[in-house]
Amino acid sequence: MSSNPKKSVTSRIISDYLLSHKTKIVLALLMMVISAAATGLHAWLVRPALDEVLIKGNKEMLFLIPIAIILVTLIKGLATYTHSYQMSKVAHAIIAKLQTQMFEKLMYLNMKFYTDSKSGNLISRLINDTYYLRLAIVKSVTGIIKDVLVIIFLLGNMFYQSWTLTLFAFFAFPLALWPIRKIGKSIRKITYTIQNEIAVFSNVLAESIKGIRQVKAYSRENYEKQRAFETISYIQKYFTNSAFISNRLSPLMEFIGSLAVALSIYAGGVFVLNESMTTGQFMSFLVSLLLAYQPVKALGNLNISVQEGLAGAERIFKLLDTDEKNMENISAKKTVDLDGDIIFKDVSFSYNDNLVLDKINLTIPKGKKVALVGLSGSGKSTIANIILRLYDNYTGTILINSKNIKDLNLTDIRNSVSIVTQETILFNDTIFNNIKYGNLEANDEDINIVAQNAGVNNFADEMKQKLHSVIGESGIKLSGGQRQRIAIARALIKGAPFLIMDEATSSLDNITENKIHETINNVMNNKTKLIIAHRLSTIEDADIIYVLDKGKIENKGSHSELILKSTIYKKLQLREQLENEF
Numbered sequence: 001m002s003s004n005p006k007k008s009v010t011s012r013i014i015s016d017y018l019l020s021h022k023t024k025i026v027l028a029l030l031m032m033v034i035s036a037a038a039t040g041l042h043a044w045l046v047r048p049a050l051d052e053v054l055i056k057g058n059k060e061m062l063f064l065i066p067i068a069i070i071l072v073t074l075i076k077g078l079a080t081y082t083h084s085y086q087m088s089k090v091a092h093a094i095i096a097k098l099q100t101q102m103f104e105k106l107m108y109l110n111m112k113f114y115t116d117s118k119s120g121n122l123i124s125r126l127i128n129d130t131y132y133l134r135l136a137i138v139k140s141v142t143g144i145i146k147d148v149l150v151i152i153f154l155l156g157n158m159f160y161q162s163w164t165l166t167l168f169a170f171f172a173f174p175l176a177l178w179p180i181r182k183i184g185k186s187i188r189k190i191t192y193t194i195q196n197e198i199a200v201f202s203n204v205l206a207e208s209i210k211g212i213r214q215v216k217a218y219s220r221e222n223y224e225k226q227r228a229f230e231t232i233s234y235i236q237k238y239f240t241n242s243a244f245i246s247n248r249l250s251p252l253m254e255f256i257g258s259l260a261v262a263l264s265i266y267a268g269g270v271f272v273l274n275e276s277m278t279t280g281q282f283m284s285f286l287v288s289l290l291l292a293y294q295p296v297k298a299l300g301n302l303n304i305s306v307q308e309g310l311a312g313a314e315r316i317f318k319l320l321d322t323d324e325k326n327m328e329n330i331s332a333k334k335t336v337d338l339d340g341d342i343i344f345k346d347v348s349f350s351y352n353d354n355l356v357l358d359k360i361n362l363t364i365p366k367g368k369k370v371a372l373v374g375l376s377g378s379g380k381s382t383i384a385n386i387i388l389r390l391y392d393n394y395t396g397t398i399l400i401n402s403k404n405i406k407d408l409n410l411t412d413i414r415n416s417v418s419i420v421t422q423e424t425i426l427f428n429d430t431i432f433n434n435i436k437y438g439n440l441e442a443n444d445e446d447i448n449i450v451a452q453n454a455g456v457n458n459f460a461d462e463m464k465q466k467l468h469s470v471i472g473e474s475g476i477k478l479s480g481g482q483r484q485r486i487a488i489a490r491a492l493i494k495g496a497p498f499l500i501m502d503e504a505t506s507s508l509d510n511i512t513e514n515k516i517h518e519t520i521n522n523v524m525n526n527k528t529k530l531i532i533a534h535r536l537s538t539i540e541d542a543d544i545i546y547v548l549d550k551g552k553i554e555n556k557g558s559h560s561e562l563i564l565k566s567t568i569y570k571k572l573q574l575r576e577q578l579e580n581e582f
Helices: 008-044 046-055 059-108 109-115 119-163 163-169 173-210 213-216 221-246 249-273 278-319 382-386 410-415 430-436 444-453 481-493 510-523 559-565 565-582
Strands: 342-351 354-364 367-375 396-400 415-421 498-502 528-532 546-549 552-557
Touching: 008 059, 008 109, 008 119, 008 278, 046 552, 059 119, 059 278, 119 163, 119 278, 173 221, 342 382, 342 546, 354 382, 354 396, 354 546, 354 552, 367 382, 367 565, 382 415, 382 528, 396 481, 396 510, 410 415, 415 481, 430 444, 430 481, 444 481, 481 510, 546 559, 546 565, 552 565, 559 565
Parallel strands: 367 528, 367 546, 415 498, 498 528
Antiparallel strands: 342 354, 342 396, 546 552
8 A cells, every 4th residue: 555645746656656667667778868968969960061062062971961850750759659669658557556545445444434425536537547647657767857858958068069159048948947836836726626526517417327326216406406507517617717718828938938039039130240250150059949939848848737637636635644543454364264153242333423323232142033123213124234343433342252353353254244225336247247346256056056046036037147147236237135035145155153144125016025035044943034024914024133223232032023022123024014015
């Protein structure tokens, strides 16, 4: 990962990323020197072309100079190609490394970070910010070094031809330094704002497309358009402001360049008329000056690209430097098999100062079926989340196999748990691969068996490609019940000793739901099951049922016991009976 966050953005890019490609950079630098020297040599060749050929009539030089120009051009072309290619390779390698580091960071950040962040913002850093930085690396390292070298060689030729005339010509150029620096700082600030707005737009776009069913169902196309148009308008305003500032540089450089040329022509004309320099010397000097104007102007524009890239790098490093308290400590090392009782002792959990669990005490015995029921917001799903340690900021103790889960390897805990949630997450892939995601080592026969047990084959067999049918983004080509069956099959194929069903069958009809629970009971007969129930009919056979109310356990017992002693349980059963009647 990135090293010292106290270092400046520029020094971090150089020390952490550029220096590891020093061989390619040295080769590129050598080629830049050759390319810049060739430009200077072109300008120098003007003097013998005029003095020796046109004025003195030297026929030998008439033959040699064109050959020299062709050879110098070929060498320059080869050197330019090599340094451009090498620096592009370096830039792409650096961006790939940054994107790899950012994605790795994202994979190990905890759930609190994600609940506090917007996905569009994170995606924008991976794609948009790295795009600006890629351009900056290619342009700045190649452009700045090459242009400076070109200016040095051309300046050397100008001094060689006439040092007094060179002083005249470059009298005006120091005037350009202040606006270049001032404009660059302004552009960096605006670009940082632009990139933030693009991140907002990415988020609006992702939400609108992901929630397109809701958008259409509630006829909110105009509302979503307005949200997007406002953000687009902000981006347009900032880009326009950026153009307003950056485009000032060009006329300034044009004026400074013309001032230098005008002074040089006047002074050079006086020198030639006084015969203190030859026509060839003057023309060689003038060609060098005109050739130097372009890289000097380019350096001003390059500063804008550099500042844009640095603004992107700031946002990239902000993600890479995310506080360690937001990171999960996941190791591949296996420490223990987790297959025992799960015990909660005085467990409390708050989210944003909102108390969700209040000193919960419960036991999920090994090999038993335990159910959690309660009204919405009573804390049922939170219990599932903290067993998986998706949230670690709880008080109290949770034990598995008499071991505190905070002392156990996260990988071990999560490998020991299969979970199916009400919100089904599927990938834009085949049914087969979505099931296999639960166990990448599973063979075709295993997947076919769980697909059959979970009722996936009931609808997959009707598809042209059967289990190898692609289901679209988030399984959009399937119904809610079909998506749930795939998620259940994925949990079954994992073969973990502990299964959590968090209202996982709520999208299924009563008959299918009962069949699925019957399958789960058969397939996971000796395994521990925690069922967060949507319908009480599916948990009547549970060994222990806990009734939650406002973050506390209101009651516990079997189905028949709770019917007699729990007010909330009786209320839930009555509601289910009414739903079934209608």
